[in-house]
Amino acid sequence: MKKTLKITVALVAVLAGLTSCNNSEKSKGRSGALASNVAEKVYVAPGEHDSHYAFISGGYSGNLTVYGLPSGRMFKEIPVFSQFPTNGYGYSEETKPMLETSFGFVPWDDSHHPDISQTNGKLDGRWIFINGNNTPRIARISLTTFETEEIIEVPNSAGNHSSSFITENTEYVVAGTRFSVPVPQRDMPIKDYKGNFKGALTFIAVDPEHGHMDIKFQILMPGFNYDLSHPGRGKSHGWFFFTTYNTEEASTLLEVNASQNDKDFIAAINWKKIEAYVNNGGGKMMPAEYTHNLHDEATHTATSTMKKEVRVVDPAEIPGAIYLLPTPKSPHGCDVDPSGEYIVGNGKLSANLTVHSFTKMLDAIEKKKFDGDAYGIPILRFEDVLAGSVEQPGLGPLHTEFDGKGNAYTTFFISSEVVKWKLGTWEVLDRKPTYYSVGHLTIPGGNSREPFGKYMFAMNKITKDRYLPTGPEMEHSAQLYDISGDKMELLLDFPTHGEPHYAAAIPAEIIKNNSKKIYRLAENKHPRKATIDADTKVVRDGKNVHVYMTTIRSHFSPDNIEGVKVGDKVFFHVTNLEQDFDVPHGFAMIGANNAELLISPGQTRTLTWEPKKVGVWPFYCTDFCSALHQEMQGYVRVSPADSNIELSWSLGD
Ligand code: K7E
Ligand code: CUA
Numbered sequence: 001m002k003k004t005l006k007i008t009v010a011l012v013a014v015l016a017g018l019t020s021c022n023n024s025e026k027s028k029g030r031s032g033a034l035a036s037n038v039a040e041k042v043y044v045a046p047g048e049h050d051s052h053y054a055f056i057s058g059g060y061s062g063n064l065t066v067y068g069l070p071s072g073r074m075f076k077e078i079p080v081f082s083q084f085p086t087n088g089y090g091y092s093e094e095t096k097p098m099l100e101t102s103f104g105f106v107p108w109d110d111s112h113h114p115d116i117s118q119t120n121g122k123l124d125g126r127w128i129f130i131n132g133n134n135t136p137r138i139a140r141i142s143l144t145t146f147e148t149e150e151i152i153e154v155p156n157s158a159g160n161h162s163s164s165f166i167t168e169n170t171e172y173v174v175a176g177t178r179f180s181v182p183v184p185q186r187d188m189p190i191k192d193y194k195g196n197f198k199g200a201l202t203f204i205a206v207d208p209e210h211g212h213m214d215i216k217f218q219i220l221m222p223g224f225n226y227d228l229s230h231p232g233r234g235k236s237h238g239w240f241f242f243t244t245y246n247t248e249e250a251s252t253l254l255e256v257n258a259s260q261n262d263k264d265f266i267a268a269i270n271w272k273k274i275e276a277y278v279n280n281g282g283g284k285m286m287p288a289e290y291t292h293n294l295h296d297e298a299t300h301t302a303t304s305t306m307k308k309e310v311r312v313v314d315p316a317e318i319p320g321a322i323y324l325l326p327t328p329k330s331p332h333g334c335d336v337d338p339s340g341e342y343i344v345g346n347g348k349l350s351a352n353l354t355v356h357s358f359t360k361m362l363d364a365i366e367k368k369k370f371d372g373d374a375y376g377i378p379i380l381r382f383e384d385v386l387a388g389s390v391e392q393p394g395l396g397p398l399h400t401e402f403d404g405k406g407n408a409y410t411t412f413f414i415s416s417e418v419v420k421w422k423l424g425t426w427e428v429l430d431r432k433p434t435y436y437s438v439g440h441l442t443i444p445g446g447n448s449r450e451p452f453g454k455y456m457f458a459m460n461k462i463t464k465d466r467y468l469p470t471g472p473e474m475e476h477s478a479q480l481y482d483i484s485g486d487k488m489e490l491l492l493d494f495p496t497h498g499e500p501h502y503a504a505a506i507p508a509e510i511i512k513n514n515s516k517k518i519y520r521l522a523e524n525k526h527p528r529k530a531t532i533d534a535d536t537k538v539v540r541d542g543k544n545v546h547v548y549m550t551t552i553r554s555h556f557s558p559d560n561i562e563g564v565k566v567g568d569k570v571f572f573h574v575t576n577l578e579q580d581f582d583v584p585h586g587f588a589m590i591g592a593n594n595a596e597l598l599i600s601p602g603q604t605r606t607l608t609w610e611p612k613k614v615g616v617w618p619f620y621c622t623d624f625c626s627a628l629h630q631e632m633q634g635y636v637r638v639s640p641a642d643s644n645i646e647l648s649w650s651l652g653d
Helices: 002-018 036-041 271-279 358-366
Strands: 050-057 064-069 074-078 115-119 122-132 137-142 148-153 170-175 196-207 213-222 225-231 237-245 264-271 284-296 301-315 322-327 331-336 344-347 351-355 370-374 377-380 386-390 395-401 406-410 417-422 428-433 438-442 453-459 476-482 489-495 503-507 537-541 544-552 555-557 558-567 569-576 585-589 597-599 604-609 615-620 633-639 648-650
Touching: 036 489, 050 115, 115 213, 115 503, 122 503, 137 170, 170 225, 196 225, 196 358, 213 225, 213 271, 237 271, 237 344, 264 271, 264 331, 264 344, 301 597, 322 344, 322 358, 344 395, 344 406, 351 358, 351 417, 358 377, 377 476, 395 438, 395 476, 406 438, 417 438, 438 503, 453 503, 453 544, 544 558, 544 585, 569 585, 569 597, 597 604, 597 648
Parallel strands: 213 301, 225 331, 322 377, 331 395, 544 569, 558 633
Antiparallel strands: 050 064, 050 503, 064 074, 115 122, 122 137, 137 148, 148 284, 170 196, 196 213, 225 237, 237 264, 264 322, 284 301, 331 344, 344 351, 351 386, 370 377, 395 406, 406 417, 417 428, 438 453, 453 476, 476 489, 537 544, 544 555, 558 648, 569 604, 585 597, 585 615, 615 633
């Protein structure tokens, strides 16, 4: 026991030491991206389009960024869990409800794993989902508007990390807790963790037509850490797999105490069985508070609803639905190949990469070959479920993706490389260095039944000497590889924004023709819209002043407003009358304690301003929209609180 501890401490120390990488020598070799013909492979001529979209998670930015492949050009940052002054998301009255939670307004999160909706196991390009890790939430973003449409909070969860992964017909988006916690939350000693804390795995049903999310059930699992997950597909459709670590159930010094067991588990969940159980009234409703926030495209307005209960299922109630597959050692990524047969457990502290067989798992279950249980959940024998292992492929495996041609690609954080190996024979076919300390990797569609195996990109944690230095902190770096040949070929480095954990990528043609160009004014149902100049007005309601305003190149209507007083709360409801693609207007008010608005064509957005000082105060358009953009401005006269100046507004004489 003492010896194990020593070895573990030594191993952890070695791993920690190795993470400070020293790969700059490798980068000096004239190969890969340094070969002269490689630039052509990533060159997208001016005016031409990239062949793929990549949606890269923002990590601690809380957002999602949109890139083109192969150029590595960033097109957009989509605000999801974080306020975004660039367009007013989370500041405008219409979007503030998106960031409501049971803890109140939470204007930030840590977003990790985007996943694109699927139909029959293929990417359908309708929506992309992403998890908020810190204050557990799942968001749905439309891939026609590229805006966040919906966020649902996940109760009984903490560190929403084994999320957000999609079943092959987008029946569910699945979210699992990394940190186990008391369920329900209560005041109790931390040292009583073991046996008392629970890990909630949450199945959120997705409405097939509109994508609306609703928690169908939560499974209250033993108090392990549920790190990553993936759905079964093809033959294993109906199952979901979660890696666990800290099966020791330690609550302190996890770097040592959660590295004791030789094997942790992959939890295999037969969700179809649990779904049937729940449809027959199984499980029980438990009081819980969580928000459901929905942005309505017609009213351009989000609402936040507090939900009061959630259906929970105790694994003991439904024998035969959950099994544990022993997996060495503190596995991180949990990846399922396109056929659904192989389940890869990327054991961070393991010398070999473990691959389980779905067929063997079913067989062992059928023959009831169990090796004890954990809190009543049967444990299968490692040898009975093992398909094979890749022997000593590298150090510190994290994640695996697939090219659809029988090959798998695994990232190794410590040895800073991507290793290509063959499913079934487990032989290593190729390895390429990454710069440096790679986390996730992405192949377009690599997380579906039909990957598009031309490109792979690695997302690296340490950038160091790859770009011009920008002070102590560098943006993270992605590296694009051509994987169409036998050997991987490094094509390009490009910077990413925030911390890119995972990314989802898809051929551009699946999405680009559906991309919305304008919001139709005729369809605008915002209750305070103004769609023609005659609708514009200023209305006083006690201390609240509502300005119904329009914008069109190149003026606001109205642009002169008088009769506002100190102590009023002014709501600028600004409708952009433009019906041309890519002509937003901005709206900014001096001294406003929030941000600007950036209003898309046909959209209505509201900025709140509480004038504090007497004077004549300007507002202006922030987006250079026409040759007369600089003329796009106006004034609000603010009088003392006791003034009797009448409310008036005008445009022109
Ligand atoms: Cu960065 Cu998927 Cu959150 Cu691994 S996780 S690296
Ligand atoms: Cu509108 Cu500048």
